[in-house]
Amino acid sequence: MVPLTIAEVQALPAVVPLLTAARALGLSRNTAYRLAKRGEFPCRVIQAGDVYRVPTVEILTILGLRDIALR
Numbered sequence: 001m002v003p004l005t006i007a008e009v010q011a012l013p014a015v016v017p018l019l020t021a022a023r024a025l026g027l028s029r030n031t032a033y034r035l036a037k038r039g040e041f042p043c044r045v046i047q048a049g050d051v052y053r054v055p056t057v058e059i060l061t062i063l064g065l066r067d068i069a070l071r
Helices: 006-010 018-025 029-038 056-062
Strands: 015-017 046-048 051-055
Touching: 006 056, 015 018, 015 056, 018 029, 018 051, 018 056, 051 056
Parallel strands: none
Antiparallel strands: 015 051, 046 051
16 A cells, blocks of 8 residues: 555545555555454544544544644
8 A cells, every 4th residue: 555645644534444544654454454453553443343444633643743734
């Protein structure tokens, strides 16, 4: 997967699919799902059935972009 740019991450909606979060963090698909299933994904994951979503603010925080995005 091609990682997202900073501009792309900052333009994300409030909640994104797990694979979008994985792209932003530079993780592979397999690693993202493995970590999510173990409860070890680097940020909070919301699970509804077999669907995983990640709040964008969590991604921005991990990448040190939260304060920049809130300006």
